[in-house]
Amino acid sequence: MSDAAFDDKRVEELATGFALGELKEDELKELYEYLRNEQAEEVAAITWSALASSLDLKMKLSPHFADTIRHRIEHDDDKADDAFAGGILQRLGVRRKQLDPVNTAEQKKHPLPGIFIIIPAILLVVIIWLLLPDNSPFPVVRHVSGGKVFQEGDGLVVDQQVDQRQIAIGKGGKLILEWPTGDQVSVQGPATILVQHKGMSVVNGIVWLQINPDFTLGLPDQHMRSNEASRIAVKVENSVSVVGVESGKLVYGDDDGKDFLEINPGQALWNGQRDFQWHYSDATGIATSPVNLGLDPIAANWSCSFKVALADDDSMLICKGLDERAEEMILNIHPMHIEAEKNNNELWRYNLQGAPRSPRRVTLEGKQGSATVLTITGLDKKIQWHLHAPLDSLEMKGAVALSDLRYRTGPPPIPDNEFVNE
Amino acid sequence: MTVTAFGSAQRLCILLLKEDLNQDNRLGASLADQLDEWMCLARDEEDHEAFASVVAETHHLVRSTTLRECADAELSDEIAQETFVRAWSKRHQYRTGTSPRAWLLTIARSQLLDHHRRSNREHRHLRDLIRQELLRRQPPDDDEWTRVRLEALDVCLAEINDSQKELLDLVHTQGLTTDAAAEILDIKAPACRKRLSRLQQALRQCAEKRLQEIL
Structure with missing residues (x-):
């Protein structure tokens, strides 16, 4: 039996570390000693409490459990999709950030006064403008291959114009879109995207972009905009994005459109929160x-x-x-x-x-x-x-x-x- | 079912909330039927949504049961995840009218047994010795209060300050170690674990107090 003195705060810390699986060898020894001395019952109760607390907090806060099940089921079953994980997470009470609609750079720069009065007039102009050849703000399919590529159930073909409805690219599929402004994106399936005028949203998947200034990129956890001609790689998985800048510059702004972070060549941004050296x-x-x-x-x-x-x-x-x-x-x-x-x-x-x-x-x-x-x-x-x-x-x-x-x-x-x- | 963080208050609940418990049992019966229905949908129509519902309604039970039987938070979640993955791949073996909860616990226990068989053949580590000591002193099984406890915890989580939220987010949501969290928070690693330990203890006490107030 050990003579280790009982220090409840220290035991609580060790128990917390044990519950997180973080204790080093000397700390494990220390906890083991406590569990073998005369206060072992109390130490065990504290440790069980810490284990239960960690589990409760993980149940409330962590998406990892459901994500892992989804990943593993996906591995065995290619029919499982993101809705499956979303369904589990929603029911587990873990909130996922939702994909917000993208405000394009032009929308930010030119807010319209008296919008309720002039909306009908604008709509009319836009409809006429859209009907004219070569004037659509939406991109055209330049390449499609591999797996199934659909927009709302309709297969896409080369030279077809897409619109703002959701586009799904199946496993092994590849889609290249080009905007009238020359911006191009290459999407690798499986992926889900939406396009806008001079911008796009990536729900999930891998997308490579070759874009001009003021192209807006909407992701589940961040909105970004190119500040100059840029080549960008994006990966979105489980509503978490990683954006790497190969050349050019991306700026990451708040909802007021105020830029507060620049991502430069070689850098990447994870989850809209942390930048790191991409390569x-x-x-x-x-x-x-x-x-x-x-x-x-x-x-x-x-x-x-x-x-x-x-x-x-x-x-x-x-x-x-x-x-x-x-x-x-x-x-x-x-x-x-x-x-x-x-x-x-x-x-x-x-x-x-x-x-x-x-x-x-x-x-x-x-x-x-x-x-x-x-x-x-x-x-x-x-x-x-x-x-x-x-x-x-x-x-x-x-x-x-x-x-x-x-x-x-x-x-x-x-x-x-x-x-x-x- | 589970190990509880708020044992004493919950044991009081057991005595004083008999009426609620009866009601819970009635709700439990309908949930069991619903689980059976979802599991059949998952089996017959490969319905992911239905299976997601089964996971959502049973993961507390499976995770806390495995934690109680292995005293290792990481291992218990691995076993629980393996259980749901197996349940999906073996869904055709589920028999209509039986309890999905019992079926899942059978799978979980089988996974645990497999794990113990494997680990017994390996060198025993200090961590296993600690688990052994803990398993000799298992707390009472009072899993039926998990839902109430988590609701109380919700209220307590809403009351903590931003820096505390950030710490929980880094460790429990993002899954960083306390060392990595310490770097982000620009504090020393031991201080970070101390802070987390005190915060989790405070949350436990808060939730326990909430439960007593309910009484």
Whole structure:
């Protein structure tokens, strides 16, 4: 029996950490000691209370439970759709942000006075204008392929004009739309979108955009507008968006149209709340100091690839990340071998084939819920490395040449020649 | 059914709310019929909406039962999720007129047994030893009050301030660790967990007080 003194506040903290699955080894030991001393009954009651509290709060606040069921059912059954998750979430009492209608830039810039008096006149002008060829503000289908692509039940074909009704792109489907202003979007199924004059809303799916200034993008959790000609990648899943800017600039404003955040090339915005480095490139050359990647751990899916050349036997590239318990994981790349370690203990080691001084291509792929997969030139197998968050840093020891570093997360990049007449 | 955060007040409720309980039982009977109907729709017509309704009405029961039987919040939710996924994939095995709740609990217990069989073959960790100590001291089973407790919690959640809401949002809605939440809130990690611990304790006490007021 332990002599651990009873400190109810400390026990409460440990119990909260235990309920969240966050306790480190020494804290687990401390809680275990408390559970074996003379106040064990009281400590157990506090811990059970913390477990129940966490469960109650998760039931009230977290969409994760229903989302996971939906994902797993979707995996086995391609008939499950977003309405299924929405249905569960609604019934669980977890509120999801709704997709708001998009205010286009022009609407924001030119509010109409006396709107009730002049509406009929405007409608008449708009109807006549819409009926004239080549004057519709809505986009035209430039490409359609793969799975089913419908607007309200009608299949879409090339050169057809779409309107503001919902467009559904089935799994494997692809749709490219072009606005009269030259803005283009490429939508990858499964996806659901709505288009407006000089703007669009993405309900779910992956969309790549090549747009001019003042194109408005409506997402379940944010509204954005291009500030200059831009290339944008968007992914919306479970009403959460990630928007990456490849070139140009997006501005994110409040409801009054006041801009308060700019997303620049290489950056991405998650859920309308947090910006992070979407991808790095051009980190070419001989690095002389550590490269702090610091990719936000919120980005669950990521990839990092680079070439590394080690000039002598003592040179080494050190890759650092964290495991699920936030403990440091280290990967050492030597000229002739590669090894992983944690807390100064070697986890595994593989010999590398090929010329030791030749550049080796290293690729790390992280996916939510799976181990990070590592591939490296000179090793004919994929290795699992249990990183919880993306890579944090690369450190060079000795004569290390690091080149062609690419670090990417969030929406997939826009493929070359994706748009029409590019 | 479940582990409760507000045990004493709920036990008082058991004594004093007999009339309500009788009414709840009547409601329970109609809910059981409704669950059976939804499960049959899910089975016969692959109706996702109907299955979503089954999940919505039974997830409290399944999650709290598994928590009570494994004393591990993460594992209990994994088992509960696996239970619903299995229930969907095995929906053709559901028999009309039987209880979906009992059927789901059978699946959940089977999943738990499988898990225990697997984990018994593995090295036992400190976390498992803690769970073992907790399971030796299980709290009383009073799951029938979950709905009332969650309603009381709703009221208490509406009363907390913005910074407290932000903390709960980061940890429970977004699923960040308290360390990650601490970074966002620009406070130290231990302080963040302390803050969360105090907040959850305050919410428990608030909800317990609400329940006593109902009495």
